[in-house]
Amino acid sequence: MSLLERIAACHGWRPENHRPFVVDGAAVGNTSHGFARLLSDFSPCFQVSDRAVVLNPDLDGFATRSEAVAEVLLRLRDKGDLGGWRDEPYPVVRRWGEPPFLQIERAAVPRFGVRGFGVHLNGFVERADGLQMWIGRRSRNKPTGPGKLDHLAAGGQPVGIGLRRNMIKECGEEAGIPEALAARMISVGAVSYCCERPEGLRDDVLYCFDLALPEDFRPVNTDGEVEAFYLWPIEKVVETLRAGDDFKFNVALVIIDFLVRRGLLEADDPDYPAIVEGLHQRG
Amino acid sequence: MSLLERIAACHGWRPENHRPFVVDGAAVGNTSHGFARLLSDFSPCFQVSDRAVVLNPDLDGFATRSEAVAEVLLRLRDKGDLGGWRDEPYPVVRRWGEPPFLQIERAAVPRFGVRGFGVHLNGFVERADGLQMWIGRRSRNKPTGPGKLDHLAAGGQPVGIGLRRNMIKECGEEAGIPEALAARMISVGAVSYCCERPEGLRDDVLYCFDLALPEDFRPVNTDGEVEAFYLWPIEKVVETLRAGDDFKFNVALVIIDFLVRRGLLEADDPDYPAIVEGLHQRG
Numbered sequence: 127m128s129l130l131e132r133i134a135a136c137h138g139w140r141p142e143n144h145r146p147f148v149v150d151g152a153a154v155g156n157t158s159h160g161f162a163r164l165l166s167d168f169s170p171c172f173q174v175s176d177r178a179v180v181l182n183p184d185l186d187g188f189a190t191r192s193e194a195v196a197e198v199l200l201r202l203r204d205k206g207d208l209g210g211w212r213d214e215p216y217p218v219v220r221r222w223g224e225p226p227f228l229q230i231e232r233a234a235v236p237r238f239g240v241r242g243f244g245v246h247l248n249g250f251v252e253r254a255d256g257l258q259m260w261i262g263r264r265s266r267n268k269p270t271g272p273g274k275l276d277h278l279a280a281g282g283q284p285v286g287i288g289l290r291r292n293m294i295k296e297c298g299e300e301a302g303i304p305e306a307l308a309a310r311m312i313s314v315g316a317v318s319y320c321c322e323r324p325e326g327l328r329d330d331v332l333y334c335f336d337l338a339l340p341e342d343f344r345p346v347n348t349d350g351e352v353e354a355f356y357l358w359p360i361e362k363v364v365e366t367l368r369a370g371d372d373f374k375f376n377v378a379l380v381i382i383d384f385l386v387r388r389g390l391l392e393a394d395d396p397d398y399p400a401i402v403e404g405l406h407q408r409g
Numbered sequence: 410m411s412l413l414e415r416i417a418a419c420h421g422w423r424p425e426n427h428r429p430f431v432v433d434g435a436a437v438g439n440t441s442h443g444f445a446r447l448l449s450d451f452s453p454c455f456q457v458s459d460r461a462v463v464l465n466p467d468l469d470g471f472a473t474r475s476e477a478v479a480e481v482l483l484r485l486r487d488k489g490d491l492g493g494w495r496d497e498p499y500p501v502v503r504r505w506g507e508p509p510f511l512q513i514e515r516a517a518v519p520r521f522g523v524r525g526f527g528v529h530l531n532g533f534v535e536r537a538d539g540l541q542m543w544i545g546r547r548s549r550n551k552p553t554g555p556g557k558l559d560h561l562a563a564g565g566q567p568v569g570i571g572l573r574r575n576m577i578k579e580c581g582e583e584a585g586i587p588e589a590l591a592a593r594m595i596s597v598g599a600v601s602y603c604c605e606r607p608e609g610l611r612d613d614v615l616y617c618f619d620l621a622l623p624e625d626f627r628p629v630n631t632d633g634e635v636e637a638f639y640l641w642p643i644e645k646v647v648e649t650l651r652a653g654d655d656f657k658f659n660v661a662l663v664i665i666d667f668l669v670r671r672g673l674l675e676a677d678d679p680d681y682p683a684i685v686e687g688l689h690q691r692g
Binding site: 318391 | 571574597666670672674675677686689
């Protein structure tokens, strides 16, 4: 078993199973044929052909587009065709920070295959006897990855809040990290990937943060999303990553990026070139 | 001025100015039309059409291909059509470590637009009054980037030597770093880019290493490739990167990656998403 399998799980999708989702002349996502068929009931909002799903160009501007699509998504939800409703608006945009074409409910992001954004925290303790990392186990009730191993704190990135502010907020909610402590985190880059998952096409960029925690820190979950926390020697984290898919698929990618940045993987390992390439989406 | 300009200088090439270079059915590079015309004199080794430059498929295996191409390249050199000869064999391969299709002289790598590999060292000092980085100024006699600012040590990656071993060797030659000290370096990932430069198409992956140096360390150049060394506060490095193109184009990319990994750029900086995306080639 190898870290490469964790990398591979984050990449690879079949364009032939999808149609481009086009807004204002730009291909902003990729919609499965099944979801495209559902959308074909909602003309003239969506113009669905065999080749593409086009948001009606007469819908002009952020607010108009967002309202029209929200109406469709609510009807899909009420018919039972859109599960996992979160009531969190996500921007439809190719790069974080650019002006979004519209905003849509989070649950619909992978259905349209538009880019999703998230923030992940590597929370670790630098002890005299070695590096240790805080790991969470996700609640069995989470809609994605129930029971999987996770970061100390992580979350999706909705509209209307900065990346750092959102990460600090997740630190409080998921792990009870006081704001003064969370504010010591540093931003250390991003990983990106595109893959087919049960919830749809995940075309994601995750912004990564590192936080060195004091030895006496103990996390406390406050939002019911975490079942347990563990403080593991980094060797146990690596061993668990290599052994199987106990970690949520994208958490594995962020931790492998951490291992690379900390020099814990050796450049001459035969898998190294593919691992470092696989931390960032290509093409 | 901004770091984004340094990123932009490493990306963007015009496919319409190139033809795919095909070996054993695989597109392994992109050759300019001008260089393709030079190669058309060397049939049957090269089969040159308007659409591609194909290495004769009858040339089977690494050794046969390498010898046939070497003969052509020597004749181009002797005619004055291939400058900057280094006498260093480079592998023709899409990913470092995979079995190479053939090997070619380093000077020809950007002419064929095949992937090139290198190793770069961020050499720094963590002082009580702040982080400082060792910077070199390239000799005015270097074939690429004469007089530009550079890393403490860096070099191309030829065949027949590991990445780490090559980096340690460059540390000795370029900066007189004793092997015992250089061996403390850690491997921290890679940057990648593809752009047109005077020497041809640079489609490169640079493996990055970090080395924390003691305060009393002083570099000594032993191979005549470095004119001077400077120990600069990291703020001065950033300021110089922002101010213009004093740094060699790809050195800027590796230092920006260092700044990102060390948390010296803030996630909510409007340029941050494009900067972290631009450290790795896309598509």
